[in-house]
Amino acid sequence: FVFADVIGQIVELTPIEVVSANGKETHKLTVELRNEKDERLPMVLWGNFATDVSDAIQGRGENAIICVLRFGKIKVWKYERSVLNAYNVSDVELNPLTPEVEAFASLLSSVYIVMCTIAAIESDMGCYYLSCKVCSKKVLNVPNDNIDEQGDEDEMGFHYYCVKCKVKNPRLMPRYKLHLVVLDNPGNSKFLLFDAIAMQILNRPCNELTGSNFEEMQDPEDILLALKDLV
Incomplete structure (x- = not known):
């Protein structure tokens, strides 16, 4: 694994799950992040990270949510990248008031119209x-x-x-x-x-x-x- 800091807008999430990992039941939440170029990166959160972020997202309504993951683990499987939290090491914040988040938000287009x-x-x-x-x-x-x-x-x-x-x-x-x-x-x-x-x-x-x-x-x-x- 490679550790990295990741910032992106949450554009999709799945319902929280309870799965078996290392012989114990734990919570799992999968979300999809996008950057200013609309490139996508799956992010998987485990344990309390999953429940805390899920509850926070539900409470924010329809507003755009920017996620900052510090000390996340980059995983590559069959040439596909994803990022996940490391227990007791990673830190996750939603819409923190930092210059980096403000700069990132200014690069995002707030509305997409898809004709299909x-x-x-x-x-x-x-x-x-x-x-x-x-x-x-x-x-x-x-x-x-x-x-x-x-x-x-x-x-x-x-x-x-x-x-x-x-x-x-x-x-x-x-x-x-x-x-x-x-x-x-x-x-x-x-x-x-x-x-x-x-x-x-x-x-x-x-x-x-x-x-x-x-x-x-x-x-x-x-x-x-x-x-x-x-x-």
Whole structure:
């Protein structure tokens, strides 16, 4: 690994995950940074870095977020670069008031307009996810400790858990997560639209389309009719 300082605007993030690393469960957050030339760099944060940054991003609304990672580890895998935090060494700040951040922000274009045609929806990656209705965070599917116990959740083999609220089987709310393939001249690209932006396009909340069926989509053919109208 090579250690470096990284600065970039956060342009995409995935819901926080709980994964197994070195035999222990830990939080993982993946975001994508861009520089003033619109070059992209994936950044992976682990542990408390992941939860702290995720909470901070959620609280900042739609404002542009510039991330500064100090003493980050540069990783190269199959010629693709990414950066991740080093435990107890790295430092992460969002929109710090420094001359370097002000200079970087002045180089960024605040608005991008993309004229394109939606060609396809990658439904095999799911069209929505289940979130906690109280805090809006994605809930986790946690295997039951004792599958021999009776109850509805044991029939599924798992229960839902909200990491932020620390609640088992919270009230659920489906939210959009659309993976779109779009065409422009001369090529194509992929967009990931989360709930707020997707709802502006569809003009309908996600729970209105799903009804009471809260099982996340796994079948590529099982695409909601309202989403087909986008293509």
